[in-house]
Amino acid sequence: MRVNAITWLFQRITAAVLLVLLGVHLWLLYMNNTSEVISFAEAKARLMSAPYITLYVLLLLFGLFHALNGLYTVMVDMGIKPRKTAIGALLAVGLGLFGIGLISIFQFIM
Amino acid sequence: MSNREMAVTPRFKTHSQVWSAVGMWAWMLHRLTGIGIVLYLLLHATLMGTSLIRGAEAFNATLNTLMTNPVLHLAEIALVGAIIYHGMNGIRLLLFDIGIGFSRQKEIFWVSMAIGAAMWIFVIISKLS
Amino acid sequence: MSSQEIKARIFRYDPEQDVEPRFDVYTIPVIKNMAILDVVFHVQNYIDKSLAFRCSCRIGMCGSCAMYINGKPRLACRTQVSSLGTSEVTIMPLPNLPIIRDLATDMEPFFEKWKKIKPYYVGKPELKDPVVIRPDSDEREFIDQMLDCITCGCCYGACSMVATNEDYLGPAALNRAYTLVADKRDSIRVERLKAVGRSYGVWRCHDQFNCAEVCPKNLVPTKSIQQLKKRCVMQKFGVFK
Known part of the structure; x- marks a missing residue:
């Protein structure tokens, strides 16, 4: 399979980007929260701006790719045989969650 | 199975592993934390997504249930630990991928673990206070 | 006594x-x-x-x-x-x-995989024997140490990716492949990269370093495999042919 080199490279690129994005995500949750329980209004106030929307869309996209490609790597390591089925299932989960995630992120700006 | 058959197929192998090496444990933990984080991510995306699509009320209700549960707060500390481990060891692996540190891999592991532990302790303290 | x-x-x-x-x-x-x-x-x-x-x-x-x-x-x-x-x-x-x-x-599986990477030198036809790369030239890459492999199979036995995956080529064969791919005189570099760039080639290595840990010659096959990964990516983007 000739896509191995590309997915391997993307796994590294998303890893490097996630180090930053996930760092920001966690920093926001721990350092920028005043109340005990996060409310919709509070989250909306933070998420209204374009940079934050970009941050979370990228986090969703890169996080899902890194996670599901990582899972696929584990499967191949264990010698999974019908690989097409695995790829199909992971793609379906990834695309589904990306769709749901996108819609829910845009709830904040609607 | 008769002894004859066993001699032909499948032939017996041992699969003893090297457990005394740092790299093996680093990899094991990287895998385990990775799988754990994937499971969390799937849950997290599903929970946040489904509640947000249903509107602000549902989102507030979900977060109220999740964030007032003391057990989940402990689990969160474990989750952040797993993310920090996966990230710090990930930096080590990225260094190898750009060709740095093959002769110093164990030292790099312990340095990244020290930094990671400091970060985790910082998170725990800020969470408990 | x-x-x-x-x-x-x-x-x-x-x-x-x-x-x-x-x-x-x-x-x-x-x-x-x-x-x-x-x-x-x-x-x-x-x-x-x-x-x-x-x-x-x-x-x-x-x-x-x-x-x-x-x-x-x-x-x-x-x-x-x-x-x-x-x-x-x-x-x-x-x-x-x-x-x-x-x-x-039985070392048979080990040497079957060894064969898959074409473990011999194939010179470019336009080069005339004896072809020498001077030790001090920029063309010469650092492979001297990696050539010390005695094919004892210690790394193959230590690698947990080989243990879970029967088809994985293993550290020794990939290390050998690197010594040949890194040789500027090699004429079947692309063919070799295709052999090692398969799913059960270099991509199964996850930097465990068990091979380096046990190698009696103190080689670091992980490093050779990283070099091969890099070349596979570069070749994919057409950086070298």
Whole structure:
């Protein structure tokens, strides 16, 4: 399979980007929260701006790719045989969650 | 199975592993934390997504249930630990991928673990206070 | 002969006779500078003639006597009993390879994979023999150390990716592939990169360093594999042909 080199490279690129994005995500949750329980209004106030929307869309996209490609790597390591089925299932989960995630992120700006 | 058959197929192998090496444990933990984080991510995306699509009320209700549960707060500390481990060891692996540190891999592991532990302790303290 | 003794637990299995492998325990007097190879020879000479193991040169050059000794694949001839720091020694055959009998494993799968990467030099036709790359030229890449491989199979036995995945080429074959790909005179570089760039080639390496941990020649196959990964990516983007 000739896509191995590309997915391997993307796994590294998303890893490097996630180090930053996930760092920001966690920093926001721990350092920028005043109340005990996060409310919709509070989250909306933070998420209204374009940079934050970009941050979370990228986090969703890169996080899902890194996670599901990582899972696929584990499967191949264990010698999974019908690989097409695995790829199909992971793609379906990834695309589904990306769709749901996108819609829910845009709830904040609607 | 008769002894004859066993001699032909499948032939017996041992699969003893090297457990005394740092790299093996680093990899094991990287895998385990990775799988754990994937499971969390799937849950997290599903929970946040489904509640947000249903509107602000549902989102507030979900977060109220999740964030007032003391057990989940402990689990969160474990989750952040797993993310920090996966990230710090990930930096080590990225260094190898750009060709740095093959002769110093164990030292790099312990340095990244020290930094990671400091970060985790910082998170725990800020969470408990 | 000193009065000191060691207890050797040795893996015994004859596929034609035994249903299950077993461990036999032998008490062996320690002599000065005793290597594990001397231990198994002592058993074969004085206790049980039927013990099977393989060795040839006895000085760490031929790579025949690799065994799994106290939790690590090592060369029996280069492992001093005193270096183990214990009086109990467990000796097993090399992992991940089919057992012929007792401590002798069948190296066939190892060399089948070795063949897959075309482990020989194929020079560019326009070059005339003898073709030399001067040691001080920029063309020469750092492969000298990687050429020291004696194909003992220690790395192959230590690699957990080989253990979980029968088709993975393994550290030794990939290390050999790198020494050839890095050679500027090589004419079948793209073909080799295709062989190692498959799913069960370089991409199964996850930087565990078990191979480097056990290599009797102190090679770091992980580094060679990283170099191959880099070249596979570069070739994919057409950086070199």
